[in-house]
Amino acid sequence: MTTPDAEIQSVSANVTNPARQPLNQILYGPPGTGKTYATVDVALEILAPEFLNVHRDNRAMLKKRFDDLVRDKSVRFVTFHQSFSYEDFVEGLRAVSDDDDDSDGTLKYKVEPGVFKRICEDARTEGVEPGTGIRSNPRIWKISIKGTGPSKTLTYCLTHGEARIGWGETGDLTTSLKDNQYYNKLSASDHGTLRYFSTEMVPGDILLCIHSSETINAIGVVKGPYRFDPHPPNEVVADYNHVRPVEWLYRDLNLSILPLNDGKQFVQKTVYAMKRLSWGDLITYLTSSGALPIKEGLEPKKSKPHVLVIDEINRGNVSRIFGELITLIEPSKREGAPEALIVELPYSKKPFSVPDNIYLVGTMNTADRSLAGLDIALRRRFVFREMLPQPSLLDGIVVDGLDIAELLRVMNQRIEALLDRNHCLGHAYFLPLRNNAQLAHLEAIFRRQILPLLQEYFFDDWQRIQWVLNDQRKKTEYCFVYQSKQEMQTLFGDNVDLPASDLPWVLNEEAFDQIEAYIGIIDHNMSVATLSVVREANHPPFTIRQLPSGTIQVLRDGTPLVPALPELRRIADQLGVPHTFPHRTVPNTRELGRKVIDAIKGTSTVP
Numbered sequence: 187m188t189t190p191d192a193e194i195q196s197v198s199a200n201v202t203n204p205a206r207q208p209l210n211q212i213l214y215g216p217p218g219t220g221k222t223y224a225t226v227d228v229a230l231e232i233l234a235p236e237f238l239n240v241h242r243d244n245r246a247m248l249k250k251r252f253d254d255l256v257r258d259k260s261v262r263f264v265t266f267h268q269s270f271s272y273e274d275f276v277e278g279l280r281a282v283s284d285d286d287d288d289s290d291g292t293l294k295y296k297v298e299p300g301v302f303k304r305i306c307e308d309a310r311t312e313g314v315e316p317g318t319g320i321r322s323n324p325r326i327w328k329i330s331i332k333g334t335g336p337s338k339t340l341t342y343c344l345t346h347g348e349a350r351i352g353w354g355e356t357g358d359l360t361t362s363l364k365d366n367q368y369y370n371k372l373s374a375s376d377h378g379t380l381r382y383f384s385t386e387m388v389p390g391d392i393l394l395c396i397h398s399s400e401t402i403n404a405i406g407v408v409k410g411p412y413r414f415d416p417h418p419p420n421e422v423v424a425d426y427n428h429v430r431p432v433e434w435l436y437r438d439l440n441l442s443i444l445p446l447n448d449g450k451q452f453v454q455k456t457v458y459a460m461k462r463l464s465w466g467d468l469i470t471y472l473t474s475s476g477a478l479p480i481k482e483g484l485e486p487k488k489s490k491p492h493v494l495v496i497d498e499i500n501r502g503n504v505s506r507i508f509g510e511l512i513t514l515i516e517p518s519k520r521e522g523a524p525e526a527l528i529v530e531l532p533y534s535k536k537p538f539s540v541p542d543n544i545y546l547v548g549t550m551n552t553a554d555r556s557l558a559g560l561d562i563a564l565r566r567r568f569v570f571r572e573m574l575p576q577p578s579l580l581d582g583i584v585v586d587g588l589d590i591a592e593l594l595r596v597m598n599q600r601i602e603a604l605l606d607r608n609h610c611l612g613h614a615y616f617l618p619l620r621n622n623a624q625l626a627h628l629e630a631i632f633r634r635q636i637l638p639l640l641q642e643y644f645f646d647d648w649q650r651i652q653w654v655l656n657d658q659r660k661k662t663e664y665c666f667v668y669q670s671k672q673e674m675q676t677l678f679g680d681n682v683d684l685p686a687s688d689l690p691w692v693l694n695e696e697a698f699d700q701i702e703a704y705i706g707i708i709d710h711n712m713s714v715a716t717l718s719v720v721r722e723a724n725h726p727p728f729t730i731r732q733l734p735s736g737t738i739q740v741l742r743d744g745t746p747l748v749p750a751l752p753e754l755r756r757i758a759d760q761l762g763v764p765h766t767f768p769h770r771t772v773p774n775t776r777e778l779g780r781k782v783i784d785a786i787k788g789t790s791t792v793p
Contacts, residue, residue, distance in 0.1 A: 207228075207231060207545065209517050209520070209542070209545055210516075210517075210545075210567055210569065211546070211568060211570070212548040212550050212568045212569070212570050212571070213225070213228070213548070213549050213550070213573050214551075214552055214570055214571070214572055214573065215574055215575075215608075216551070216552055216607070216609060216612055217612050218575070218611060218613065218614035219573045219576070220573060220576075220612070220614060221573050222497055222549055225495045225549065228493075229252060229255065229547065230251060230252060232491050232493055232545050233255055233260055233261070233491055259305075259308055260492055261492070261495065262304075262305050262493070263495045263497065264301050264496055264497070265497040265501075266497070266499050266501050266507065267501055268502065270502045270503075270507055272300075272507055272508075272509045274300050274301070274507075275301060275302050275507045275508070275511075276300045276303050276531065277299050277300055277303050277533050278297070278300065279295045279296070279297060279298070280298040281293055281294070282295070297462070297534040301494070303538070305492050305544065306466065307465070307466025307467075308466070308492065309489060309491075309541045310470065310521075310541045311465050311466050311469055319389060319390055319407055320390055320407050320465070321388070321389070321390025321391070323464075323465065324391045324392050324407075325386075325388075326391070326392045326394060326463045326464070326468065327382065327392065327393050327458070328396060328455075328457065328459075328460055329383075329393050329395055329456065329457050330395070330452075330456050331343050331349060331350060331395055332423060332426075334396060334397060334398045335397065338422070339422045339423050339426060341421070342419060342421040342422050344395075344437055347431060347433060347434065348430065348432060349393055349406070349408075349429070349430045349432045350415075350422060350426040350427075350428060350430075351383055351426065351428045352423065352425045352428075353372065353380060353425065353428070354418075354424070354426060354428065355368045355425060356369045356372075357414065359385075359412065359414065375455055379455060379456045379457045380428070382457045382459070383428060383430065387408055387412075387430065388408065389408050389410055389411070390407065390408065391407070391408045392405065392406070392407055392408075392465060392468070393405065400452070401439075401440050401441060401443065402441045402442075403439060403440070404434050404437045405472075406435055407433050408432055409430075410430070411430075412430055413430075414428065414429070435480065436472070436478075436479060436480060437480050441472075441477065445535065445536065445537060446462070446463050446467055446468065446536055446537075447460070447463065448462055448534070449535065450462075467534075467537075470528070470536075470537050470538060470539055473521065474537050474539070489541065489542075492543060492545065493545045494544065494545070494546050495548075495549075496547070497549050498549060498550070499550055500550045500551070500554060501551075501554060505563070509532075511540065512564065512567065513527060514527055514529065514538075515540055515544075515546060515567060517542075519540070520539070520540050520541065520542040520544075521539050521540065521542055522542050523542065548568065552608035552609075553608060553609050553642075574607070574610070575598055575611060575612050576613050577594045577598075577613060578775065579617070580594060580619075581737060581738065581749070581751065581774075581775035581776065582737070582739060582740065582749050582751070582775060583616065584623060584733070584737065584739060584746060585619060585624065585625055585627075585628050586625055587701070587733075588708075589708075589733060589736075589737040590616050590628075591737060592708055592736070592737060593704065593707060593708055594613060594616060596707060596708050597611055597654055598611055600653060600654045600656075601643070601654055604644075604650050604653065604654065609643045611636065611639070615631055615635050618631070619631075620749070623746070625699065625701055629699055633698055637666070640655075651667060652665075652666075655707055656706055656708075656710055659710040660703070660710045661706075662694075663696070663697070663700070664697055664702045664706050665694055665697060666693070666694055666697045666698070667692065667693055667694065668691070668692055668694060669690065669692070670689065670690055670691075670692045719731045719732070721783050721787075723783045723786035723787055724786070725757055725760075725761070725782075727742055727743055728740055728742055730754070730757070730779060730782055730786070736776050738750060738754070738779025738780070740779075749775075751778070754775060754782060757782055758781070758782055758785075761782060761785045761786065762785075763778070763782055765778050
């Protein structure tokens with residue numbers, strides 16, 4: 187069922203201190219209790235706690251800040267469903283047409299990262315970028331400087347912050363090479379190398395300088411544009427005129443490229459893009475191998491948190507979607523933990539681990555599935571926060587004298603007795619009545635949402651639906667559903683006496699637009715006439731009323747205020763009435779309203 191989450195009252199008051207936010211948590215409860223809505227507050231508690239504290243009562247500001255974090259990719263949002271898979275979440279194969287200049291353009295299968303792997307790579311690379319100018323999602327380039335093994339040219343480049351390649355007789359590659367005879371004699375592969383080095387490589391990209399056909403010697407970041415050096419230093423081969431400034435971050439690694447490159451060696455081409463490799467993959471590999479940067483100041487900086495919201499987490503096949511990640515997301519198995527684990531992913535064959543700055547926030551509808559039926563491995567690794575219906579958020583909403591908060595309380599008490607607390611009705615269904623407390627709007631809510639949901643809960647067991655709506659005790663004209671014996675007599679005659687259980691159920695369309703039908707849900711003996719005011723007190727320009735149900739109304743110049751609590755607090759402050767209670771952190775409208783009426787009556791002649 188779809189619920190109007192966008193209109194749910196903020197529950198940020200229930201969010202804990204960010205320093206104590208669990209890495210993995212699930213908000214669970216019946217439909218309409220604000221689970222998806224609350225993920226905004228939870229994400230801000232993790233990513234922007236100061237902003238949340240300042241603007242806690244301004245939902246528009248909180249949502250705007252949340253949207254900014256989504257655009258910044260600090261927050262990602264995904265919804266699980268029956269078809270969602272490991273390939274969508276972690277990584278999978280995707281068919282692509284390879285249109286590279288050196289390719290024949292045939293269809294190939296590329297390993298594509300899923301939403302979880304992408305956010306892990308972003309969280310990891312942001313944490314290790316050491317202020318050296320590494321750009322977002324840099325391209326990774328292989329380069330061999332004077333072949334493999336040690337050489338004076340390589341030593342000079344690594345010492346002086348450069349990368350150089352040969353074919354210097356071409357001259358400056360930024361000039362026109364159309365009539366350059368030397369250049370035109372080179373192979374297409376050499377043309378590609380020169381183009382990659384001079385044009386396609388950009389500042390912020392990563393260079394892998396090789397030691398052999400299987401091992402990496404050094405890793406650096408490109409710091410500036412290409413230049414042509416007409417007079418190379420004496421330590422450098424004479425035709426190594428093509429230069430890129432590079433800050434070498436790691437040296438003397440002697441690390442195998444095979445785990446990162448599908449088990450394949452480097453090819454002989456001097457410069458080319460490593461398409462199978464990402465910066466996140468490389469960082470994970472360096473971390474797992476214990477490689478250290480070559481100078482102080484390049485150590486990983488403190489990573490900022492990233493939040494992945496998984497809506498409807500219980501609707502997917504969790505075991506299939508998470509795979510080996512069900513172990514890696516455990517706090518003790520995250521990067522940097524004493525028991526940290528690194529696994530080899532099945533498609534890319536690359537090492538992978540989960541950073542300790544990834545927060546998983548799931549939502550779970552208990553009407554779809556109870557906690558008892560949830561994968562036990564998932565249950566053990568997540569902290570669960572129950573979110574129950576809050577009828578108090580509806581206090582002050584009255585439709586033609588009907589107390590909506592009391593209506594929800596009574597219906598949920600019956601549902602809990604007939605089913606369980608996991609199938610109660612959330613307050614969100616009725617919150618639109620705040621801005622439109624009309625019978626026609628209540629009718630639409632019952633027709634389109636409440637009754638279909640009850641049919642789903644009770645599998646079309648209309649007798650139990652009747653009990654929830656109290657129809658078995660109402661007058662027939664006020665029943666939403668009833669059994670019709672008269673129609674059976676018309677069909678079969680008086681001599682046929684059908685068992686009561688076989689009588690057909692009738693949906694009374696006329697009941698939906700009668701306020702008595704809704705009043706009768708609370709108490710079949712109540713009527714519009716009995717919905718009088720029990721107590722009333724004036725505090726100009728406000729009138730505070732207590733209805734028979736206990737509901738407190740605050741009216742300004744005769745118009746009910748919804749919600750009533752904020753103005754009731756201000757009135758209480760003016761009268762010196764405390765509005766905090768030792769047994770409750772958030773004041774209850776009914777309790778505070780009674781105290782305000784008592785205070786006014788103690789100093790007023792208003793009856």
